[in-house]
Amino acid sequence: MSRILIVEDEAVIRGALRRLLERHDHQIGEADSVAAAQALDPQRFDLVISDLRLPGEEGTAMIARAAPVPVLIMTSYASMRSAVEALKLGAVDYIAKPFDHEELLATVSRVLEQHAASMPPSMAEHETSAPSEMIGECAAMQVVYERIRKSAPKDVTVLIHGESGTGKELVARSLHRQSKRARAPLICVNCAAIPETLIESELFGHEKGAFTGASAARTGLVEAADGGTLFLDEIGELPLDAQARLLRVLQEGEIRKIGSVETRHVNVRLIAATHRDLHSLSRNGEFRLDLYYRLNVMQIDLPPLREREDDILLIADKLLENACRRHDREGLKLSRAARREIRDSLWPGNVRELENALERGVILAEGHLIHADDLGIAVPPRRRDTGALNFDTADRPPNAAENSLAEDEEDLSLEDYFQHFVLEHQEQMSETELAQKLGISRKCLWERRQRLGIPRKKSARSRAS
Template sequence: MTENMHRILIVEDEEIIRAALRKLLQHNGYEVSVAESAEAATGDYDLSSFDLIISDLRLPGEAGTSLIGQAPGVPVLIMTSYASLRSAVDSMKKGAVEYIAKPFDHDEMLGAVESILAQHPGSGTAQAQEADEAADSESDPAQIMFGQCDAMQQVFTLIRKVAPTETTVLIQGESGTGKELAARALHLLSPRASKPLISVNCAAIPESLIESELFGHEKGAFTGAVSGRTGLIEAADGGSLFLDEIGELPPEAQARLLRVLQEGEIRKVGSTQSRKVSVRMIAATHRNLKAMTRTGEFREDLYYRLNVMQVRIPPLRERRGDILGLASRFLARQAERMGKPALSLSPEAMKALERHRWPGNVRELENAIERASILADGDLITPAQLDLEMETGEDYAIPSSLVEGDNEQKPPPSRESDAGSDLSLEDYFQHFVLENQDRMSETELAQKLGISRKSLWERRQRLGIPRKKG
């Protein structure tokens, strides 16, 4: 156990969920304590010593919401099934910082915990506060970009390794994935951090002007050149140059750029003299440069000069576990700008965000949150305000019979009482389905678990749980 890890209290009366959640959080570096009820939590622990309290909504005795406010500054995350969404909304009004619907994925829970702890740095122990301050460095990629999934953690690791070197980097990724943020992290982690980072979108500069913009020009070099001009590459001397959408460079500019990479020299348009420059090159593209070399659209020698080290930023559809964490960050930022601190996403809006394919990636998500924040009539954002084009094939509406607040019925715990400490949340789902599918229809199973029939089928496929024949 490290001295500075965050302390989390889990208040949950079901042994299987309590043990699985404890195991999940401990595995991810958190110090975890547990209690079976709100009364046990207040009797056994000093609540102010924790950085976060995660509590079930319905507990024996007092409800989980009774813990809200008992330790000022300590955020409370409420867990609830979809059968109690109305009560969950009420818990937000009482002061819960967030709620999460059961059954939840590991990534969803970890994303919520990370987001809450990032937004509440003043809670918990003095050691945790010191750790937060020490980690709050803008040069770390994890502080510039958000990503809890394995793919993004690999991106962060690669950036940390390659940034301190002089190696040229090619960033691959679809539009809106955050390629410029990755370039900023590479620059800020490099020895050139005190020098400028010049960013150029090659697709945004007219082809007739791009050479002049990049390399500069002498007075009279062409019609309209009434004075000399320093190019962007020279302006980045000593620092880094980020060339976004480098696949859009015309052939003449490609040849000039190759000389910069090979010789470290630039020559202004209309000049006969070359000048030495020291520039760390970072390029980015959403196109397949290798395929473009076969068609002659991109110089093969330039491609190999650029592709010394490649960083691939995954699209948002491959980062499902990060969607709600990103949305929470964007929403907090937008709420602060608008002076609406209570702004939150409805459960239906969360599900809509998770199911959208996000062709515009993180940029599209940020725009959707900003739009919805402006259109929201109150403090709760609905799917209609997100205005997403939903995929067909699934009904996202929650039956009114399930939204009854105080009438929540929990799935029964596994009969294997001695196996709880080794079960994950996926194990809990599997045990519940296997124990109850003999006496329940698929519809009833889905309703008890608070998910749709399609989601139940998808989880069966993922976990290899066959349907009962007959």
């Protein structure tokens, strides 16, 4: 049983957090200020969870008061700046309020494991089983686990390759957790989610007045990861100018803020991920070949879910358990037809798509069983003996196959409309405007671009260069 100290001045939040953690077998201490926490001797605990904004001293004061006990910072502002500052001061991680229960529990579990691993071991053993964050026992995943085990402590640059939704960030977190940098920050950045015009400022920082709107100096995410690990997801979307700056970080260990003439030394381990063929992109001039060689010291290839047939139901059961807990529907089970459809589907969106289908099933299910129709799987299942696509009409009404075909045609027409709209308007609209017109988020817009092979338009700055 782990001992956790909660430092939060709002009694309602403090009580809710205590009840959540106690349900998962943690022993809880409570305080409403840094001074009250100090009186409880924070070194007696295994973890401190502290709000950033507290009466009197800020929550970041707990970092020094509780050391070497890790401190997890909560912030209602959810701003990258406050989170980065907390990480620079030594916080082990941060979580934004209102927090998702599963995300909080996963973060707490990971931090406690990291802290336990950093303590003097009772026996010297290598980890041979799957990392705690990952699920799967198939041969392809055993290769992944072995690569993680061997690469993590060596402090080398790692390139993770895999389709969207295969769990690239989980691999990065596992590499960091098992590395010598486990107690330092892990900074995760999705390169495709940041506008081209802001990516260099976000990564490398800027000085006050460096460009219009730069009203104050800002620390970049590379510098925030100093001493720890920087995870760059979808690195294939990084503009060429930012690639050149990143190459200097890898070669010289130096960064220079935008608008500054001074360089700063940083000690950062880089883990990159992509679903694209970076070597092919380098031949087309879209990715620097020298950066590719620097990144590809160790490569970990994640298999898509359709190639992990033995793991699919194992993963589904775990995701279903998590979804049931989130929606207070414990005890729900998958029907035999639903399990068969999950096992036989192609899952182009991989684990993320499976998780969404199960979430939908938990919400729509009536009674104690989730049926195949509740999952809303749009992709036709595969025939396991030939690999050909087919519609398994067992356990379905007589016209279910015809209805499914009609739904596929409707989906295709919607995708055609999306593709036509984006190609027609992307020269006049920003990514934000396109997303608003389509009624989707920027992240969803980017994911659909990837699925349909529609490249993001180049900014005027990129075309000029």
